[in-house]
Amino acid sequence: xxxxxxxxxxxxxxxxxxxxxxxxxxxxxxxxxxxxxxxxxxxxxxxxxxxxxxxxxxxxxxxxxxxxxxxxxxxxxxxxxxxxxxxxxxxxxxxxxxxxxxxxxxxxxxxxxxxxxxxxxxxxxxxxxxxxxxxxxxxxxxxxxxxxxxxxxxxxxxxxxxxxxxxxxxxxxxxxxxxxxxxxxxxxxxxxxxxxxxxxxxxx
Ligand code: GRF
Numbered sequence: 001x002x003x004x005x006x007x008x009x010x011x012x013x014x015x016x017x018x019x020x021x022x023x024x025x026x027x028x029x030x031x032x033x034x035x036x037x038x039x040x041x042x043x044x045x046x047x048x049x050x051x052x053x054x055x056x057x058x059x060x061x062x063x064x065x066x067x068x069x070x071x072x073x074x075x076x077x078x079x080x081x082x083x084x085x086x087x088x089x090x091x092x093x094x095x096x097x098x099x100x101x102x103x104x105x106x107x108x109x110x111x112x113x114x115x116x117x118x119x120x121x122x123x124x125x126x127x128x129x130x131x132x133x134x135x136x137x138x139x140x141x142x143x144x145x146x147x148x149x150x151x152x153x154x155x156x157x158x159x160x161x162x163x164x165x166x167x168x169x170x171x172x173x174x175x176x177x178x179x180x181x182x183x184x185x186x187x188x189x190x191x192x193x194x195x196x197x198x199x200x201x202x203x204x
Contacts, residue, residue: 003025004080005026006031009084013040014176021047023185080187082104090102106147108138111147112132115146115148125165132159137154139152155175
């Protein structure tokens with residue numbers, strides 16, 4: 001059946017688009033968003049990818065929300081989830097159901113500048129404040145904690161003296177657009193092995 005991926009996004013969706021456009025060994029079947037007013041939905045329409053808005057705050061109970069998401073994913077035969085700027089919490093039941101099969105992209109060199117509160121511009125502000133000389137992006141497998149799961153790919157860039165959070169964000173976004181599709185292509189080629197919380201990438 002191959003690698004059938006649902007992307008979860010809450011924002012502009014540039015990673016979502018990069019994932020769609022660079023899919024060689026996987027297919028993006030679905031976009032799931034928790035908001036109805038975001039750029040990612042417009043991109044889905046333009047790219048011809050089915051999109052669903054599922055807002056956890058509109059369900060009476062969390063279990064109704066989880067049932068809805070899991071039902072949708074099963075119906076579309078989704079076997080991997082790629083979080084791409086998804087700002088709602090992923091319920092632990094979904095993490096358990098898709099154990100080792102949910103990826104996230106983070107705009108820093110994890111474990112540096114990860115965890116609660118480190119999202120969007122906050123990350124790049126913190127990197128500059130700390131006078132770091134490198135930063136970058138990380139693709140990792142999602143576990144129960146924020147940004148702590150096994151790391152699949154990372155790429156770094158120098159932080160220059162005149163960098164601002166905005167300039168850093170732009171440069172790192174360009175890296176994200178490379179390493180996120182690359183990660184999924186590696187998984188699609190069955191070259192990623194997860195064992196005891198560590199990832200090994202097999203040669204081509
Ligand atoms: C990216 O910087 C990603 O690392 C972070 O959220 C941002 C999403 O950007 N998790 P976009 O919506 O893909 O353009």
